[in-house]
Amino acid sequence: MIKRMIYPGILLALFILFWELMVRQLEVPHYILPAPTRILRTLTLQQSVLLHHTLVTLEEIIVGFLLAFVVGVSLSFLMFQFPVLEQTFYPIVIGSQTIPVFAIAPLLVLWFGYGLPSKVVMAALIVFFPIVVNTLDGLKGADSDAVNLLRILRANRWQILWKVRVPSALPFIFSGCRIGISVSTIGAIIGEWVGSKEGLGYLMLHANAQLQISLIFASLIYLTILGVSLFYLIVLMERWVMPWKRFSEAR
């Protein structure tokens, strides 16, 4: 893990050094491009402000993600169990993806207000799709011989679902979650841009208006850390829920 970080780390350090030198050499004004040292100063001076807005965005993402997860997984199970529902909902789910969430963001703010709900809905809409598609694929992808093994034992459909289909869908559900959590920040930030009073997206917009460009960069750093941490949280949960998987991967 640490070994793999060496080369990208060196590249990043060189890049930051180059950046610092160029800004100083060319005397670029800080409201166009602040030097890394200036961003670092903002990071320490504005720590509590940044933290506050990060927590707001975090809440939007988590609630939105959980909402999408619960609705998405339930819908996939229903679609799997009742083909009529799949025929009804699946084309709509796919079709709805052609509408960019950005395009309906103003409407969502109009309907759900400036607070948490509109951002939650925005994040949920964007997370929903990868979770539904992956979960449904996973449920369908169970080994038919394994299903038959249970049928021979006269297992009922719930036993087959619970003992074979759900466990074999788990890796798919988690890859849906990994994609979902990576894009969830987009939903939250767009929502904040369109209309909000708090959050990293709001902070960036606010800083931009006041030409506090180093604060934008500081927000971006917080946002990146937030996104990466959430991603690894999913990876950790995946390992915890599917302890067998590391053996399968070794093969």
Next chain:
Amino acid sequence: MTKRGASFPRNSKLSLRGIEKSFRQDGSSLAVLLDVTLFARPGEFVSILGPSGCGKSTLFNVVAGLVQRDGGIISIDNREVQSGLGNVAYMQQKDLLFPWRTLLQNVFLGPEISGGVHEEIQSEALELMTRVGLRGFEGNYPAELSMGMRQRAALVRTLLFHKDILLLDEPFGALDAMIRSVMQHLLLELWMDYRQTILLVTHDVEEALILSDRIYVLTARPATIKGEISVDIPRPRKVTDLSFVDLKRALLDMLQGEIERVFA
């Protein structure tokens, strides 16, 4: 040696009469089982030998109740049944162990579905695991183990289905020769204790001869019974015994024409 159409014994555990099955394929119909008639006495080890692709697995799927047959009668304990569904245990070449379960959890699959893993089952499972040499691996996941070990676990799971008819569909087909021979002995040993009725599908003449009381030879597709051989050689059998070699020759002769038909 008797031809098909021979009379059935008064008590058979499992009997099939005139089983027919064809599959639709692009509008045309592909006959897989033409007329399969065979029986197994209680506690008998019967093998079904046939060229590859002759419909042996389809036959098992029909008997197990996974595939609807077009015609024919299946009887268990001399009573006509819809299919063997719920009455037979089935084991394939693929071990079909669930990767998300440890070995012990895997072998509990049958009891779990049919009513619960109580203490008796647990001690039986542990005893069987010991007998097949898997003691100490109960907590391991299938992916951590070799093919041979996984297939042994699959055998234990099959036994714990607690059915008195076992359908074994080339269960050792994916294993190398040495492990296969170990598995065959293990199977014989366990069968001598449990005395289930076993129907084994194989295309390996020696495997059929080492294991079975009786062997049916199937024709190439569409399958019917070409002939039947009783193996009256005391166990353990040696592949070098003269009587063994004689029977092997007879079986190979019977199969030869069918294999040619497959490649014709």
